[in-house]
Amino acid sequence: YSGKIDYVHPLSTTMKFEAGWKSSYVSTDNNAQFYNVVNDVEYVDSSKTNHFLYEENINAAYLNFASNLGKKMTGQFGLRAEQTVAKGTQITIDSIFTRNYLNLFPSAFLNYKASDKHEFTISYSRRIDRPDYQNLNPFIYFLDPYTYMKGNTLLMPQYTDAFEFSHTFMGFMSTSISYSHTSGVMTHISEQDDSTHVNFATMANLQSLDNYGFSTNLPIPITK
Numbered sequence: 001y002s003g004k005i006d007y008v009h010p011l012s013t014t015m016k017f018e019a020g021w022k023s024s025y026v027s028t029d030n031n032a033q034f035y036n037v038v039n040d041v042e043y044v045d046s047s048k049t050n051h052f053l054y055e056e057n058i059n060a061a062y063l064n065f066a067s068n069l070g071k072k073m074t075g076q077f078g079l080r081a082e083q084t085v086a087k088g089t090q091i092t093i094d095s096i097f098t099r100n101y102l103n104l105f106p107s108a109f110l111n112y113k114a115s116d117k118h119e120f121t122i123s124y125s126r127r128i129d130r131p132d133y134q135n136l137n138p139f140i141y142f143l144d145p146y147t148y149m150k151g152n153t154l155l156m157p158q159y160t161d162a163f164e165f166s167h168t169f170m171g172f173m174s175t176s177i178s179y180s181h182t183s184g185v186m187t188h189i190s191e192q193d194d195s196t197h198v199n200f201a202t203m204a205n206l207q208s209l210d211n212y213g214f215s216t217n218l219p220i221p222i223t224k
Helices: none
Strands: 002-010 015-032 035-038 041-044 050-068 073-090 095-113 118-129 140-144 147-150 158-169 173-183 186-193 198-205 208-217
Touching: none
Parallel strands: 147 198
Antiparallel strands: 002 015, 015 050, 035 041, 050 073, 073 095, 095 118, 118 158, 140 147, 158 173, 173 208, 186 198
């Protein structure tokens, strides 16, 4: 279930104020049952069977302000707050984990038109990427007799701070430089059970990831 409301208020011909709220609620019920068949009789395989319940409630509110900052510059500034409340229950092994965290996500955008030939833009934003439900689900997914995948109930979201500086020449050629820093990077890792020599893959949080980028774009018309 989800719902949202947005409000836009033009303060003048060059200024605009925005605000909004969004809430979502997710409830999943996953029941994976494994059996061993002995003499045509089914016996529950307790080492693999798992009943997993997951609930997640996200509440978010934002404020945004856009305005001309003189004859040649425009700006946009925003702030979003997000609260996440989650609960996971493994009924089979009577295990519960909970999450309750509140984060702030600022953003800023500035555009400066130096002349008819040169235009500069700089931006900053912070965002969150939450684990997929499947990556939290502790179920075992067999790929072959010696390889399986499973979720990680300890997996946490990752956070990214992104910066970008760009230049546009004559309104068509653009060049940009970007940098982003991600903390708690979610990534696939592989491990092995030394006693059985069975491999399994799961998701885990690494410390950080730094990404640098450079791009240029020059569209050239082929015909009229």
